[in-house]
Amino acid sequence: QVQLVESGGGLVQAGGSLRLSCALSGRTFSTTTMGWFRQAPGKEREFVAAIAWVGSNIYYADSVKGRFTISRDNAKNTAYLQMNSVKPEDTAVYYCAADPAHCWGDGCSTLRYTYWGQGTQVTVSS
Secondary structure (H helix, E strand, O other): OOEEEEEOOEEEEOOOOEEEEEEEEOOOHHHOEEEEEEEOOOOOOEEEEEEOOOOOOEEEOOOOOOOEEEEEEOOOOEEEEEEOOOOHHHOEEEEEEEEOOOOOOOHHHHOOOOEEOOOEEEEEEO
16 A cells, blocks of 8 residues: 655745655655645645656746755655745645656656645745
8 A cells, every 4th residue: 555644844934944755655666756736725736846766857846946856765765845945825735746657847747646645734924
């Protein structure tokens, strides 16, 4: 049974930093594409970032490019989302997603991820 467990959410002031973690169990992490999505109140879920498992291909949404960094540690079966210079509009529930497929470029944002975590709340105060 595949499980994704997010952690690291919380309350942060605008301009601050936060690091989210996503631990994967139940499948081989090194051959799994990992993604982050978020959903703000009253809005649809949106893609944030993804890191593929071949060549660690990385893709970001324009709204977070230059501020957020996605990474993975295959030895720890964990993906990370480092969030810097956060803004109030980054407030959302952040979800980790995983899929066995590889992706390239914006294909990572439209990939139909198979596995999802339960989400972690990030609140940015102004």
